[in-house]
Amino acid sequence: MTASALELQAVHKSFGATAIIRGVDMSVGRGERHALIGPNGAGKSTLFHLITGRFPLSSGAVRLNGEDVTGLAPFEIYRRKLARSFQITNIFPRMSVYENLRCAVLWSLGHGYSFLRLIDRMPDVNERAQAVLERIGLAARRDVPAGLLAYAEQRALEIGLAIAGEPEIILLDEPTAGMSHSETEHAVELIRRVSEGRTLLIVEHDMAVVFGLADRISVLVYGEIIASDAPEKIRANRAVQEAYLGTVPA
Amino acid sequence: MSEVALKTRAARTRAPVWLRAAVPWALAVLIILALPQLMTTSFGRTLLIEMGIAIVFAVAYNMLLGETGMLSFGHAIYFGLGGYAAVHVLRFIAAGLLLPVALLPLVGGLGGLVFGLLFGYLSTRRAGTAFAMITLGLMELVVALALIFDHLFGGEEGISGNRTSGPELFGITFGSQLHVYYLVAVWMLVSLALMRAFTRTPVGRLCNAVRDNPERVQFLGYDPSRIRLIAFAGSSFFAGVAGGLFAVNYELMAINSLGAERSALVLLMAYIGGIGSFLGPILGAVLVTFLQVALSDYTQAWLLYLGLFFVLVTLFAPNGLIGLVLMHGPIARAGLLHRLAAAYALALVPALLLAAGLIALVEINYRLAIRPELGPAMKLFGVAFDAKSATAWIVSFLLVGAGLLGLRAVAPRVAARWGETLEVARA
Amino acid sequence: MELVVFSLLNGVLYGLLLFMLSSGLTLIFSMMGVLNFAHASLFMLGAYLAYQIGRYTGFWPGLVLAPLIVGLLGAAIERWGLRTVHRFGHVAELLFTFGLALLIEEVVQLIWGRAPVPYTVPSSLDFAAFTLFGTTYPAYKVFMVLISIGMFGLLGLVLTKTRIGLIIQAALTHPDMVAALGHNVPRVFMLVFGVGSALAGLAGVIGGFALVTSPTMARTLGPIVFVVIVVGGLGSLTGAFVASLLIGIVQTFAVAIDFSLIDLLARFGVTVTRADTFYDLWRIKLAQLAPVLPYFMLVLMLIMRPRGLMGTRET
Numbered sequence: 001m002t003a004s005a006l007e008l009q010a011v012h013k014s015f016g017a018t019a020i021i022r023g024v025d026m027s028v029g030r031g032e033r034h035a036l037i038g039p040n041g042a043g044k045s046t047l048f049h050l051i052t053g054r055f056p057l058s059s060g061a062v063r064l065n066g067e068d069v070t071g072l073a074p075f076e077i078y079r080r081k082l083a084r085s086f087q088i089t090n091i092f093p094r095m096s097v098y099e100n101l102r103c104a105v106l107w108s109l110g111h112g113y114s115f116l117r118l119i120d121r122m123p124d125v126n127e128r129a130q131a132v133l134e135r136i137g138l139a140a141r142r143d144v145p146a147g148l149l150a151y152a153e154q155r156a157l158e159i160g161l162a163i164a165g166e167p168e169i170i171l172l173d174e175p176t177a178g179m180s181h182s183e184t185e186h187a188v189e190l191i192r193r194v195s196e197g198r199t200l201l202i203v204e205h206d207m208a209v210v211f212g213l214a215d216r217i218s219v220l221v222y223g224e225i226i227a228s229d230a231p232e233k234i235r236a237n238r239a240v241q242e243a244y245l246g247t248v249p250a
Numbered sequence: 251m252s253e254v255a256l257k258t259r260a261a262r263t264r265a266p267v268w269l270r271a272a273v274p275w276a277l278a279v280l281i282i283l284a285l286p287q288l289m290t291t292s293f294g295r296t297l298l299i300e301m302g303i304a305i306v307f308a309v310a311y312n313m314l315l316g317e318t319g320m321l322s323f324g325h326a327i328y329f330g331l332g333g334y335a336a337v338h339v340l341r342f343i344a345a346g347l348l349l350p351v352a353l354l355p356l357v358g359g360l361g362g363l364v365f366g367l368l369f370g371y372l373s374t375r376r377a378g379t380a381f382a383m384i385t386l387g388l389m390e391l392v393v394a395l396a397l398i399f400d401h402l403f404g405g406e407e408g409i410s411g412n413r414t415s416g417p418e419l420f421g422i423t424f425g426s427q428l429h430v431y432y433l434v435a436v437w438m439l440v441s442l443a444l445m446r447a448f449t450r451t452p453v454g455r456l457c458n459a460v461r462d463n464p465e466r467v468q469f470l471g472y473d474p475s476r477i478r479l480i481a482f483a484g485s486s487f488f489a490g491v492a493g494g495l496f497a498v499n500y501e502l503m504a505i506n507s508l509g510a511e512r513s514a515l516v517l518l519m520a521y522i523g524g525i526g527s528f529l530g531p532i533l534g535a536v537l538v539t540f541l542q543v544a545l546s547d548y549t550q551a552w553l554l555y556l557g558l559f560f561v562l563v564t565l566f567a568p569n570g571l572i573g574l575v576l577m578h579g580p581i582a583r584a585g586l587l588h589r590l591a592a593a594y595a596l597a598l599v600p601a602l603l604l605a606a607g608l609i610a611l612v613e614i615n616y617r618l619a620i621r622p623e624l625g626p627a628m629k630l631f632g633v634a635f636d637a638k639s640a641t642a643w644i645v646s647f648l649l650v651g652a653g654l655l656g657l658r659a660v661a662p663r664v665a666a667r668w669g670e671t672l673e674v675a676r677a
Numbered sequence: 678m679e680l681v682v683f684s685l686l687n688g689v690l691y692g693l694l695l696f697m698l699s700s701g702l703t704l705i706f707s708m709m710g711v712l713n714f715a716h717a718s719l720f721m722l723g724a725y726l727a728y729q730i731g732r733y734t735g736f737w738p739g740l741v742l743a744p745l746i747v748g749l750l751g752a753a754i755e756r757w758g759l760r761t762v763h764r765f766g767h768v769a770e771l772l773f774t775f776g777l778a779l780l781i782e783e784v785v786q787l788i789w790g791r792a793p794v795p796y797t798v799p800s801s802l803d804f805a806a807f808t809l810f811g812t813t814y815p816a817y818k819v820f821m822v823l824i825s826i827g828m829f830g831l832l833g834l835v836l837t838k839t840r841i842g843l844i845i846q847a848a849l850t851h852p853d854m855v856a857a858l859g860h861n862v863p864r865v866f867m868l869v870f871g872v873g874s875a876l877a878g879l880a881g882v883i884g885g886f887a888l889v890t891s892p893t894m895a896r897t898l899g900p901i902v903f904v905v906i907v908v909g910g911l912g913s914l915t916g917a918f919v920a921s922l923l924i925g926i927v928q929t930f931a932v933a934i935d936f937s938l939i940d941l942l943a944r945f946g947v948t949v950t951r952a953d954t955f956y957d958l959w960r961i962k963l964a965q966l967a968p969v970l971p972y973f974m975l976v977l978m979l980i981m982r983p984r985g986l987m988g989t990r991e992t
Contacts, residue, residue, distance in 0.1 A: 052469065074468040084469055092462035095455075103459045106452050107471030113480060115453035122452075165471065321768050323775070372976060375983040379712045380911055382771060383903040384979065390900045391972035398961055398969075510896065514779065521772060554783035561776035565758065568765040615787045 003066055005030040005169050005199040006051070006082075011060035013043075013050055013223075020046050022223035023060075028169075028216075030065075033200045035214035037207075039243070042220045044203045045087055048173050051201075052084050053077045064169070079107065083167035087174045087203070089154045093147025097138050097157060100146050101129040101164050108165035128164070136160040136190060152183045159190060169199040176206055188213060211235070219243070275443070282435045286428060295427050297543050302434040303495045304539045306441045308519040308531035310488030315517070316525030317449060318481040319461030320374075321382040323513055324389025325489055327369070328362040330508020331392070332490025334403065335361025336497035340411035351413050351424055355437045355494035362490020363483055370482035374475050377464060381478075393509050408504030411497070424498065434495050441488050446528060448484060457481045515542075518560050524570025533572055550620060551612050558608070584675035593667040597660045604653025606631065610646040679810040684933045685926065690818055692925025693825040694887070697880035698898070699905045699917040700832070701873035707912045708845060708869045710767055711759065714774040717899030718781035719874045723747050723881020724890045725789055728796035736799035744878035751874020755867045778895065786892045793891035821883045828879060845869060904971045908978045910985030919986055924971045931967035 004027040013021040020043045028034045036044050049055040051062055053074040061070045064080050092100050102119060105128040119125060133139050136156045141149060146157055159175055175191060176184045188209050191202070204210050210217060211231050218228040221243045227234060234240055285298055307329055314320040336358040343349055349357075373384040396403040403409065413424040424430055448454045456477050459467050464474040497503055506512070515538065523534020538556065545552035567574055581587055610630055614637045617628050626637040635642045702716045713719075723743050730739035754777065762773045798817045805813035836842040844865060888894060905924055909916030978985060 054465075054468075073473070075471050075473050078469055078471040086466075090463065090466045092459050092466065094462050095458050099455055099458070103455055103467075104470050106456070111452050113453055113456075113472075113476060115448060115451040115480065115484070117452075118447065118450050119452050119455055120450060125452075161466070161470065315768075319768065321771060372979045375979060379706070379767065379771065380907055380985075383712070383907045384975065386900050387904045387907070387972045387975045391969055391976070394969040394972070398965060514775075517772075517775075551783070551787070554780065554787065557776055557779035557783055561758075561773065561780060564765075564769055564773040564776055565761050568762075568769050612787065619787055619790045 003030065004028060004063070005032070005065060006201065007063040007066075008047075008051070009061045009063070011047070011050060011062065012058045013046060013055065014058050020223055021050065021058075024220070024223070024225055026218055026225055026228065028199055028201055030199055031197065033195060033213055033215045034202070035210045035217045036201060036203045036220060037205075037210055037217060038220035043223045044220055045173055047220065048084060048171055048203065051077075052082065052171065078165070078167075081165075081168040082171065083162045083165055083169075084171035085158045085162040085173055085175060087177060089151075089158050091146045091154060091157055091161065094145055096143045097146055097149070098129060098133060098142045100157060101132050101160055102126070104161045104164035105129050105132070108167075132160050132164045135163075135194065137186070152179055152187075155179060155183075155187065156190070159187070159194070163194045167198070169201070170195060172200070172202045172204075174203050174205060176204065176209055184209065275439075278439065278442075282439070286431055292427060295431055297540070299427075299431055299434050299499050300543065301536050301539045302431075302438045303492050303499065304516075304519060304535035305532050306438050306495065307489055307492035307516050308523065308535040309442060309445055309528070310485050310492060311516045312520045312525055312528075312531040313445060313448070313457075313481055313485040313488070315520055316527075316530070317454070317461065318457040318478060320377070320478060320481065321517075322385040323382055323517070324385040324387075324392075324510075325485070325516055326510075326512035327389050327392045327508045328366050328486035328489040329493040329496070329512060329516075330503065330505075331365045331493070332358035332360075332362035332486075333493030333497040333503045333507055334409065335490070336494035337409050337411045337501075337503045338402075340413065340415070340497065340501070341409075343417075344412055344415035348417060350417060351415075351498065352433055354413075354498050355433075355491045358494020358497060359487045359491040362493060363487040366483045366486020366490075367479075370479050370486065374478040374482055377474070377478065389508075389510065389513060393505065396505050396508065403505055404503075406505065408502050410502045413498050413501050430499050433498065437491060437495055441491055442532075445484075445488060449528070453477060453480050518556060522560060522563050522570055524572035526569045527572050527576070530570050530572040534570065537571070549613065549616070551616050554612060555609075581671055581675045586671050586675050589671045589674075590667060593664045597657070597664050600653045600656025600660060602653075603649050603656060607646050607649025607651075607653055610642070610649065614642055614646065679812060680933055682809060683812065683814075684930045686814065686818070688926030688929035689922065690822055690887075690925070691929055692922035693822060694880055694884050695902060695905055695925050696918055696921035697825050697828065697884075698877055698902045699909070699921055700829070700914060701876035702902060703906055703909075703912060703914050703917045704845065705870055705873040706906070709759075709866055711770045711774070712903075713870075713873070714771060714899075715754070715777040715781060716774075716873075716877050717895040717902055718778045719747050719751060719877040720881040720884065720898065721785060721890075721892075721895040722750070722781060723878030724796060724885025724888075724894065725785060725794065725881075726878070727882040727885055728794050728890055729789075731796070731799070736801065740879075740882055743882050744875045747878025747881070748871045748875030751877075752867050752871030754874070755870035759870070760863065760866075778899070782892055782895060789892070791892060793889045796885045796890040798886045817886065821887060824879070824883050828876065832876075841865065841868065901971050904975045908971075908974055908985055910987040913985070913987040916985055916987030924974065927974070928967050928970050931963050931970055934963045 006026075006028040008024050008026040011021055011024045012019065024047060036047070038044055046055065050057055053069070053072055053076070057070055061068055063069065064077070064082055067080065069077050069080060092103065095103075102125055105125055106114075109122075109124050109128065111122065111125065130139075133142060136159060138149075138153060138156060138160070141153060146154065149157065155175065155178070159172065162170055162172065172191065176187045179187060184206060191200070192213065202210075202213065204213075214231055216229065217231055217234045219226050219234065219237075219240050226243060227237050227240050229237065286295060289295060289298060311322070311325050314322055314325070336354040339347070339349065339357045340351065340354060343351065369388050373381055373388060376384060397405065413430075424433070449457075456467065456472055457480075459470075460474045460477050460481075467474045467477070493503075493507070496507065519534040519538045520531040521534070522538060523532065524530025541552065541556060545555065549555070563570060569576070578587065578590075581590065613628070613630055617624060617626070617637045626639075628635065628637050698716060698720055702713060705716075706712050726743035726746055727736075727739040730742050758773060758777070759770060762769050798815070802815075802817040802820050804816050807814050836846055885894075888898075901924065905920045906917050908924070909918070909920030
């Protein structure tokens with residue numbers, strides 16, 4: 001925990017006159033599983049968009065392993081080994097599951113914008129894609145167009161796209177949203193395995209998932225972090241209970 | 251374990267996949283060799299050459315529209331500028347440049363590539379509707395500039411060359427039309443193979459990803475506009491190859507070869523054939539070229555018919571003609587096609603009535619508005635009548651009305667029959 | 678001075694005509710996400726219908742009837758065409774309207790022939806409105822300005838004062854939210870498409886006699902209108918207005934200036950002959966370049982500000 005993998009400094013974001021993120025300072029240590037919780041509309045997804053370059057910051061700075069990445073394009077941030085999933089499933093619907101994954105492993109294997117070699121003849125790409133396919137439990141659905149998958153399967157693919165490039169930092173935005181109980185258990189197991197040895201930042205509403213998974217929890221309320229601590233301390237924190245935990249069934 | 255799985259999969263499928271991939275190509279070569287023996291007239295061979303050129307252009311166009319989701323309204327400028335590059339080099343060849351004429355399509359391709367990179371750099375900064383509008387604007391720009399630069403583009407008359415002026419190579423002089431046919435055939439096969447291979451490279455797959463969801467591509471380490479640029483440049487290269495073939499065949503490039511009409515035509519070819527598959531644009535190119543040549547002999551209104559057909563395809567067959575064919579795959583495999591025959595025959599009757607009525611209306615109007623000097627007496631479907639008589643108009647409108655009503659009545663029954671059969675086929 | 682004033686007047690006039698087209702196009706695009714490729718074709722239909730109606734009844738009934746018919750046609754296109762294509766996505770919608778543009782051009786030829794029709798300024802408007810620097814300014818041009826300004830005033834009133842106008846405004850700024858408003862969205866779409874088409878038709882009625890009413894007028898004007906909305910920024914009415922006037926004025930001035938690089942070089946004592954390699958380039962007159970200028974502006978805009986003057990949308 002000496003150098004932070006991810007560090008946010010006085011991050012602000014306004015849409016027009018509306019301030020959504022109002023000065024967030026936050027730090028996620030290397031190898032840490034960090035959960036970001038907060039009531040609906042607190043700005044959790046917005047914060048993810050700011051970290052990953054989808055929205056520009058109004059002010060403040062984002063650092064990855066000490067390097068300032070503020071204002072970089074999403075693909076440039078990804079190349080610094082930070083990958084993410086989306087709250088609303090964001091896959092390639094007309095391509096097969098396997099092709100989805102092959103596209104997701106290409107950059108990290110150093111293939112760049114290659115159009116002189118056939119993708120079928122790239123053993124590293126095919127092995128990694130196959131491995132991720134099996135890891136997310138979709139091996140039997142390999143050649144199905146992703147748009148035709150069941151909802152939980154699409155969520156699994158969503159996580160698969162995020163982890164396929166073996167990033168150092170993984171951001172997952174409500175990976176279990178809309179899943180049944182058993183599907184959630186399955187997903188948590190998957191997340192636990194894939195985040196082994198990596199830094200994880202996860203937005204999650206299911207408190208069982210949060211407390212079962214996280215080493216540290218930050219609570220975002222109305223665009224501000226009101227607490228950032230170990231799970232048991234967060235559970236005991238009065239401000240958090242008032243603002244959040246008391247109102248949401250765990 | 252996954253390695254084992256991979257290997258068994260490879261052992262199980264690799265050989266048949268190779269075979270399955272080779273069969274259509276072998277078939278294509280056979281057809282190409284057989285066609286000039288079947289069609290020996292100059293007219294027939296011209297038609298074949300035109301089809302070959304159109305196929306290269308349409309498949310190149312589909313690298314953008316079908317593979318990458320980019321709609322261009324001005325792709326003929328790369329066809330045309332490639333052709334102009336080729337025809338200028340052909341003039342250099344006549345002046346003593348040592349270059350086989352057979353390589354001119356490559357010159358055309360390079361010409362297309364250079365301008366594709368230049369204009370692609372500008373237009374691929376935007377996607378979607380804005381991109382489409384920009385391609386239209388760039389086309390207008392190029393056409394207007396081409397009209398100004400007389401020396402390079404030869405104005406309305408164009409720039410001509412002589413394809414027999416090159417050094418003779420293995421006895422090929424391109425004096426005979428058959429030589430041109432084989433030149434087109436070889437370049438077509440090579441281009442198709444390369445374009446097919448491109449779809450199977452990493453960038454080719456990423457093109458599909460950009461088509462499906464450009465935003466997500468950004469979060470996988472790639473810049474979508476860079477991928478669009480590569481697709482655009484590749485597509486322009488092969489459009490230029492087609493232009494180069496056109497230049498060799500006609501020995502003439504004029505400004506109409508880079509304008510709106512040819513741009514629209516290639517779009518229609520690709521879309522009518524079906525942009526969702528590699529075969530679609532090929533089918534579309536063959537069909538539209540045939541209609542263009544065959545219909546323009548019978549009627550001046552062929553563009554109207556083509557436009558009408560295109561609108562119908564956009565309304566009812568978004569995957570093109572090839573999509574309609576592929577739709578029947580499961581039913582054909584189950585051997586149940588005959589179950590649809592009756593329903594289709596039933597639908598054919600009102601469809602023919604409607605078509606006959608529309609054709610009559612169009613032809614009557616064309617005679618009266620465009621060719622009044624021929625007089626009102628005309629013949630259609632073997633029936634002689636007076637274009638100005640009320641009867642002709644009434645009959646035409648009755649046909650259209652009966653056809654429309656009939657189709658409306660029959661459509662649900664055909665759809666129901668189709669659904670039933672598909673269910674049986676799947677079970 | 679005379680040249681400047683008259684070019685400015687004509688430029689503004691041309692700009693207003695462009696805005697009559699680009700405003701309808703922008704409204705439809707913002708609301709439905711569809712760029713109507715056939716918009717300029719509807720403009721052309723407006724001109725032809727006004728000509729045809731005018732032959733029976735004189736100019737004035739045509740001024741009202743032609744836009745009305747074009748508007749109804751637009752609504753029908755939305756109801757029986759676009760609504761079917763909608764489920765296939767925006768590319769299919771754009772292609773459908775592209776096909777329509779082809780069809781309309783062919784049908785116009787079918788009915789009125791390939792040559793231009795003699796749609797001329799009505800005699801009631803064929804007099805000099807005022808005289809400036811010894812040159813007269815025709816009344817029909819003043820009439821065109823009045824009609825377009827009147828139309829924008831009415832449009833502004835509808836947009837700001839009526840319920841449907843407020844929905845449209847909401848759609849302009851928050852395109853994703855329209856469906857959530859709980860209004861009868863298909864009906865609103867049909868209405869907007871119809872009104873947008875009627876605007877194009879009205880522009881055709883008054884543009885038809887200022888330009889030439891021929892089957893190619895859609896093909897000539899269409900690309901310029903599309904450039905206007907890209908330069909202005911897709912989906913921005915203000916952007917479309919600024920870009921319309923800009924392109925209108927620049928193009929009109931260029932037409933009026935008969936000056937080439939040869940003339941410029943001659944001032945410095947350099948003469949260029951036909952044998953010179955770049956003779957084609959030197960001899961171009963600014964007036965010759967006028968039709969190209971909108972597209973040059975498009976290229977410049979793409980280099981400097983890809984989103985357009987007031988654009989906020991990415992695609």
